[in-house]
Amino acid sequence: MYGFEALTFNINDGYLEAIVRGYRSGLLTAADYNNLCQCETLDDIKMHLTATEYGPYLQNEPSPLHTTTIVEKCTLKLVEEYKHMMCQATEPLSKFLEYITYGHMIDNVVLIVTGTLHERDVHELLEKCHPLGMFDSIASLAVAQNMRELYRLVLVDTPLAPYFSECITSEDLDDMNIEIMRNTLYKAYLEDFYKFCEKLGGATAEIMRDLLAFEADRRAVNITINSIGTELTRDDRKKLYSNFGLLYPYGHEELAVCEDIDQVRGAMEKYPPYQSIFAKLSYGESQMLDKAFYEEEVKRLCLAFEQQFHYGVFFAYMRLREQEIRNLMWISECVAQNQKTRVHDSVVFIF
Amino acid sequence: MAEIESDQLQRASLDETKVKNEDEEEEECILQFLDSLDAYLTLVDSLSSSLRQGWFDLASARQSMGHTCISSKLFDHKVHSASTTINIMELDADNPSDPKPQFSLSKWATTKENPSSEVPNNSNLRHRAPTGVLEDGEKSNGTQVSSVVSNDVSLQLDIQKERSKSLTIFGGLVSPKLRTAQVSFETALDKIVEIANARSSMLSSFSQLQLNKKSSS
Numbered sequence: 001m002y003g004f005e006a007l008t009f010n011i012n013d014g015y016l017e018a019i020v021r022g023y024r025s026g027l028l029t030a031a032d033y034n035n036l037c038q039c040e041t042l043d044d045i046k047m048h049l050t051a052t053e054y055g056p057y058l059q060n061e062p063s064p065l066h067t068t069t070i071v072e073k074c075t076l077k078l079v080e081e082y083k084h085m086m087c088q089a090t091e092p093l094s095k096f097l098e099y100i101t102y103g104h105m106i107d108n109v110v111l112i113v114t115g116t117l118h119e120r121d122v123h124e125l126l127e128k129c130h131p132l133g134m135f136d137s138i139a140s141l142a143v144a145q146n147m148r149e150l151y152r153l154v155l156v157d158t159p160l161a162p163y164f165s166e167c168i169t170s171e172d173l174d175d176m177n178i179e180i181m182r183n184t185l186y187k188a189y190l191e192d193f194y195k196f197c198e199k200l201g202g203a204t205a206e207i208m209r210d211l212l213a214f215e216a217d218r219r220a221v222n223i224t225i226n227s228i229g230t231e232l233t234r235d236d237r238k239k240l241y242s243n244f245g246l247l248y249p250y251g252h253e254e255l256a257v258c259e260d261i262d263q264v265r266g267a268m269e270k271y272p273p274y275q276s277i278f279a280k281l282s283y284g285e286s287q288m289l290d291k292a293f294y295e296e297e298v299k300r301l302c303l304a305f306e307q308q309f310h311y312g313v314f315f316a317y318m319r320l321r322e323q324e325i326r327n328l329m330w331i332s333e334c335v336a337q338n339q340k341t342r343v344h345d346s347v348v349f350i351f
Numbered sequence: 352m353a354e355i356e357s358d359q360l361q362r363a364s365l366d367e368t369k370v371k372n373e374d375e376e377e378e379e380c381i382l383q384f385l386d387s388l389d390a391y392l393t394l395v396d397s398l399s400s401s402l403r404q405g406w407f408d409l410a411s412a413r414q415s416m417g418h419t420c421i422s423s424k425l426f427d428h429k430v431h432s433a434s435t436t437i438n439i440m441e442l443d444a445d446n447p448s449d450p451k452p453q454f455s456l457s458k459w460a461t462t463k464e465n466p467s468s469e470v471p472n473n474s475n476l477r478h479r480a481p482t483g484v485l486e487d488g489e490k491s492n493g494t495q496v497s498s499v500v501s502n503d504v505s506l507q508l509d510i511q512k513e514r515s516k517s518l519t520i521f522g523g524l525v526s527p528k529l530r531t532a533q534v535s536f537e538t539a540l541d542k543i544v545e546i547a548n549a550r551s552s553m554l555s556s557f558s559q560l561q562l563n564k565k566s567s568s
Contacts (some may be wrong), residue, residue, distance in 0.1 A: 110522075111419055111473060118427040118520060128424045179523030226524035230515060286527055290415045304463050326414060333410040342407065 005202050005309035012090050017308070019088075020317045023081055026053040028324055030349050036331050037343045045070065045332055047088060053077065067332040074328055078321045079131045085314065092200060097194045097309045098159065100318050104133030105160055106189060110182045112141040113150065117173055146172050147181060152264055164187035176231065183223060183240040190216055190242050200311065205305050207312035211319075214300060216245035217274070218293050224255045224264055225286060246271055261286045287345075294348045298323055302350065377563050384556035391549040398542040405535030412529035420522055421529065427520050434459055434513060437544065451555040454547045456540065459513040 009017070028036075040047045042065040049070075057073040086097050108129040115125040122142045129138070137154050144150040150173075151164045163185045171177055190212060197208035220241045222237050227237050238256040242248065247255065247268075254267035262283060268274040277292045282310060295321070303314035327347050336345040413421040440453045518525050518533060 068418070107419055109416070111425075114520075114522070118425060119429050120424060125426050128419055128422055130419060175519035176523035182522075183524075185374075222526075223524060226526055228527075229511070230524065247365065287411070320376055330410070330414050330416060333413075337403070337406055337410065339403075340406055346411065 003202075009309035013093050013311075014087055016088055016093065017313060018257070019085060020313050021305070024317055024320070027350050028052060028321075028327075029351050033327065033347060033349060034333075036328070037340065039331075039335050039348070042067070042070070042336060044334060045328075045335060049074075049328075067329060067336055067344060069326060070332050071329045072230070074325045075131065078318070078325065082132060082318065093314070095196070096200070096204075097314060099189075099196060100315055101132045102159060102189045102295065103186065104130040104195070105135065105158070106133070106182060106185045108133040108138060109141060109150075109155070109160065109185075110178055112138060113173055114178055116258075117178070144173070146321060147177075160185060160189075162192065167310070180232075180236065180240070183219075186219065187240060187242050190219075194244055197311075201311035203307055204312055207307065207310055208315065211300060211304065211312065211315060213245040214297060216242035217247045217251075218297070220245070220247055220252060220255055221264065221268065221289075221293075224258055225261060225289070228259060228261075238255040246273065291346050291348060294323060294326075298348050298350055323348060324350065366409065373563075373567055377560070377567065378561040379412060380563055382559050384553065387549060387553035387556050391553050393547055394542055394546045398546060399536055400541055401539040401542055403531050408528055408532035408535055412526050412532055415526040415528050416521070425520050434517060435540065452551050454544050454551070456544050458537070458540075459510045510521055 005194060032048070036045055037218050039048060046058050046061065046065055047053065054074055057077050058070070061069055061073065069303065082097070082101075086094065089097055095139070102187040111129060112125050116122065122139050124141060135158050137157065140154045141150065141279060147164075151161070155164060156162055165188075173181075194216075195210070197205050197212065201206075211270055223237060223240050226254055234256050238252060241252045241255070244343050245251075251271065255264065258264045258267060265278050265281070265283070269278055275288075277296055280292045281288055295328055298301050299322075301316040304310075330346045331343055409421070438455045438457055440455070441451070444557060452555045514530070514533060518529060
């Protein structure tokens with residue numbers, strides 16, 4: 001019953017909510033980012049991060065550092081925190097935490113299948129996979145020749161199996177089919193996650209509804225922009241949009257026929273939350289769109305912590321950490337390429 | 352006596368003219384060399400900017416699409432023909448002992464290898480029709496221009512398709528930032544070929560200058 005979570009939430013999930021709120025206080029602040037943006041070398045970045053919670057993960061890394069090393073070690077911290085929460089969680093929180101990792105699972109499946117199509121060694125590809133998206137039979141993905149085999153040999157025993165019903169064909173796997181498979185799986189995953197949160201009800205449903213709707217809408221915009229000028233037809237594009245969100249269904253109708261960024265802007269500006277995002281961009285420009293969307297997402301994720309006794313804080317924390325890792329990757333790239341003047345192009349401050 | 356003096360004067364003025372011409376030639380060679388050196392240095396600087404922009408755009412694309420989506424682990428190891436090739440021509444027929452190589456790029460070569468597929472069968476550009484057909488002069492000129500334009504448009508579309516195809520190693524739907532990075536690197540490749548030509552021209556001017564100096568001394 002909504003409004004009465006305070007009576008029962010802490011019985012099973014109070015400890016983990018306290019843990020995740022503690023983790024949240026370890027996120028980097030604007031002062032940390034200002035120090036990092038002034039670093040001259042990657043070793044300077046390592047030195048500054050040693051004074052944060054990333055210290056134990058980076059202090060033993062030898063020089064010269066690479067940007068990928070910094071990202072891997074920071075991701076390791078996130079994975080350890082997630083595993084700590086997961087091993088302490090009971091149903092339905094454990095199921096909720098599993099849902100958070102399915103997106104990474106989908107990305108890993110696509111990485112392995114694409115790499116195999118390009119005749120790359122599976123072990124090389126496994127090193128690149130996101131640790132949160134690993135499952136036991138992932139290496140067997142290299143054997144499949146088409147989606148039917150992919151499902152039958154490997155994915156039938158994974159949590160992604162229910163999402164494959166719309167993907168199963170005997171067509172050979174090529175780059176466009178793989179991309180369609182990725183987006184179809186992600187669409188099914190988001191819709192399933194949405195239904196799960198609705199079933200949980202209460203504050204979790206209310207907060208996750210907003211966060212997942214935003215995610216669905218952002219994906220719709222990205223799919224539209226990335227498919228402009230490609231061989232993806234309007235009907236195929238529309239099939240990749242999720243069946244929920246602020247843009248569903250009329251916004252999707254308009255996005256499906258867009259041929260350039262200005263038409264996308266025209267479709268999106270009819271929705272007040274997205275009008276403010278597109279107001280930050282000049283006409284014909286899409287370079288800063290990602291940053292504008294990330295800023296809006298961070299704002300919504302931070303708001304999730306304003307309310308207690310719901311699972312949205314776990315989702316919000318994981319997403320905020322991922323944003324932090326993206327920020328660190330960007331700062332590292334700018335420092336490595338001696339482009340410090342452009343560092344604020346993509347850094348999104350969380351606090 | 353007067354004749355001898357006028358002969359001497361004539362010879363002296365001829366010698367002076369010859370020396371003046373040689374000096375002018377040498378100055379011209381020096382100027383040519385310095386011009387080619389300036390062009391070379393400008394191109395090197397421009398290449399550095401293009402590459403810097405390309406790497407930055409690639410980092411932006413990685414930020415947008417995720418670092419697992421844009422990775423060297425996804426490069427295609429299957430054997431396939433190069434989409435861009437370089438042609439080398441030896442120029443300078445005047446000086447066969449010092450050939451001046453000229454480089455040119457053949458970009459998106461798979462498109463250009465099949466020009467017949469782009470030209471429609473009824474195009475007047477390739478059709479040597481009998482006189483009777485060409486009596487519709489204005490109409491044939493109009494269709495000639497429109498077929499040239501449509502061929503150019505068709506070629507551009509094919510090149511665009513080849514560009515998109517080369518990016519599919521990173522996925523079927525890539526960020527516009529990755530396309531921008533591709534254009535930056537393509538520009539850098541053009542500049543590398545221009546640098547090679549400028550260097551060839553510079554070395555040729557330098558060797559010409561050295562020859563002139565040797566002959567004058």
